[in-house]
Amino acid sequence: MSSNISTVEQQKITIKNSYGENLVGLLHETGSMGIVILCHGFRATKEHEIIVNLAVALEKKGISAFRFDFAGNGQVLNSEQKLDDAGVIVKPKFRGNVVVLYASKYHDIPTVVNVSGRYNLEGGLEERLGSDFLQRIKKDGFIDVTSKTGQVYFRVTEEGLMDRLNTNMHEASLQIDKGCRVLTVHGSADEVIPVEDAFEFAKLIPNHKLHVIEGSNHGYTAHQAELASVVLPFIEDGLQHVN
Structure with missing residues (x-):
């Protein structure tokens, strides 16, 4: 098409x-x-x-x-x-x-x-955010997902992550x-x-x-x-x- x-x-x-x-x-x-x-x-x-x-x-x-x-x-x-x-x-x-x-x-x-x-809203999180994503987001309040050159693709906030996990x-x-x-x-x-x-x-x-x-x-x-x-x-x- x-x-x-x-x-x-x-x-x-x-x-x-x-x-x-x-x-x-x-x-x-x-x-x-x-x-x-x-x-x-x-x-x-x-x-x-x-x-x-x-x-x-x-x-x-x-x-x-x-x-x-x-x-x-x-x-x-x-x-x-x-x-x-x-x-x-x-x-x-x-x-x-x-x-x-x-x-x-x-x-x-x-x-x-x-x-x-x-x-399954828990699916794909480790692949995108890393295996330690819960510890990191609790520490910093957010996780930036970046390219190999450091460009920020998107930001995951603790609020957004917890909302996803609780849905x-x-x-x-x-x-x-x-x-x-x-x-x-x-x-x-x-x-x-x-x-x-x-x-x-x-x-x-x-x-x-x-x-x-x-x-x-x-x-x-x-x-x-x-x-x-x-x-x-x-x-x-x-x-x-x-x-």
Whole structure:
């Protein structure tokens, strides 16, 4: 899929969250009755290939989409701030475990697409932060994740880390309304979040559909078209039921 072709004019929109921070996004307005909110994942932005390609694919189906950046670029936000950011936008939603948390708390969206979301929130921490991350963050209050040249990729605060470790995805999954349709898509060769996390969501979420894309990595590098072909029918079906 190409993300360079767009038949709909994109409108830049800024919305202030309850923390007083500006959320900047791009609206792909088609005039459809429903709108899809595209939420990027960890260390990504609204310009990530997956987000842009899905927005364009939705346009071609005549479905409006809004892609935005969570506040706090360069640092790990706590779940409440992410949920607030999502809550000031609209519905339904895409991408990552924040959409599952939102659906479990607010019960006001009919359709959720969870693309490669993490179920086990303790997973990946040692690889990113080091085996002694708890001791270091208790000592300094934060950990900067840097490149080999010393460039800071992002900062993890003690508050953000403890929030992640204390977030119970098992309980959150069980709290999602039966009327909320949830699709989880995951790559079988995901090198960042194991595909086993997707099966955990499938066990717990009441109204759930699971699709594993064989051979796909975390970024769906060679599987962008297949990702869209799975997601779009699910969204279209959901919008028909709402309308």
